[in-house]
Amino acid sequence: MGVAKKCGKQDKDIEKLINFINENLGKKNVLVYFTAAHGISEVPGILESYRIPAGYFRHNQALQLLRSYLNAVYGEGNWVKGYSEKQIFLNRTLIEDALIPLEDVQKRAARFLIQFTGVASAYPYQAFYANDFGNGHLRKIMNNFSPQRSGDIIVTLHPGWVENEGTWLTDHNSPYEYDSHVSLIWYGWTVNRATVTRNVNMTDIAATLSELCKVPYPNASTGHPLTELLR
Numbered sequence: 063m064g065v066a067k068k069c070g071k072q073d074k075d076i077e078k079l080i081n082f083i084n085e086n087l088g089k090k091n092v093l094v095y096f097t098a099a100h101g102i103s104e105v106p107g108i109l110e111s112y113r114i115p116a117g118y119f120r121h122n123q124a125l126q127l128l129r130s131y132l133n134a135v136y137g138e139g140n141w142v143k144g145y146s147e148k149q150i151f152l153n154r155t156l157i158e159d160a161l162i163p164l165e166d167v168q169k170r171a172a173r174f175l176i177q178f179t180g181v182a183s184a185y186p187y188q189a190f191y192a193n194d195f196g197n198g199h200l201r202k203i204m205n206n207f208s209p210q211r212s213g214d215i216i217v218t219l220h221p222g223w224v225e226n227e228g229t230w231l232t233d234h235n236s237p238y239e240y241d242s243h244v245s246l247i248w249y250g251w252t253v254n255r256a257t258v259t260r261n262v263n264m265t266d267i268a269a270t271l272s273e274l275c276k277v278p279y280p281n282a283s284t285g286h287p288l289t290e291l292l293r
Contacts, residue, residue, distance in 0.1 A: 116222030149213025199237040
């Protein structure tokens with residue numbers, strides 16, 4: 063119910079914005095595009111009622127067991143520093159002081175986590191540090207990887223599985239279609255009524271705006287213009 067109310071208010075806000083543009087600026091003088099940062103998965107309970115595999119990943123329990131495992135292997139210590147957004151951060155200072163190769167701990171932790179129900183894969187830091195994956199789920203994770211900020215192990219869950227976050231019934235931040243496929247709506251200057259059914263990428267927005275404005279593409283641009291909007 064809370065999500066529905068939020069979406070309803072957002073629709074009203076967009077309506078007010080469009081009305082303001084039409085009444086004060088004119089549709090032909092403004093170009094607006096709407097999109098989203100992410101989609102969202104279905105509530106696991108609903109999927110399970112239709113006998114679709116789904117569930118909740120309880121990362122606090124997983125971390126507790128991981129800490130116990132690393133204590134058994136390397137001795138007592140605070141080997142796990144934290145967890146955020148399906149990323150596990152190891153205590154690199156402790157590992158360095160113990161003269162243990164960081165990569166060894168990352169690989170051990172990843173192999174241990176893959177055993178948990180709901181976990182599809184667990185990748186150690188080194189898998190992304192020096193690789194450039196062509197496509198698929200690994201490419202999506204690579205696009206979100208930062209050597210300075212990302213965790214030592216990155217976990218992905220099976221489709222339909224989400225993290226157990228207290229009051230939240232569902233979640234996002236997955237590489238699956240229900241989470242990564244979002245709307246892209248253009249309105250205003252030069253835009254004709256049309257529906258684009260082919261796959262496009264959010265990186266195409268900058269290239270399209272550059273073509274429409276007749277200016278050079280941004281230096282880091284990797285997208286392609288939406289030709290449907292240029293006709």
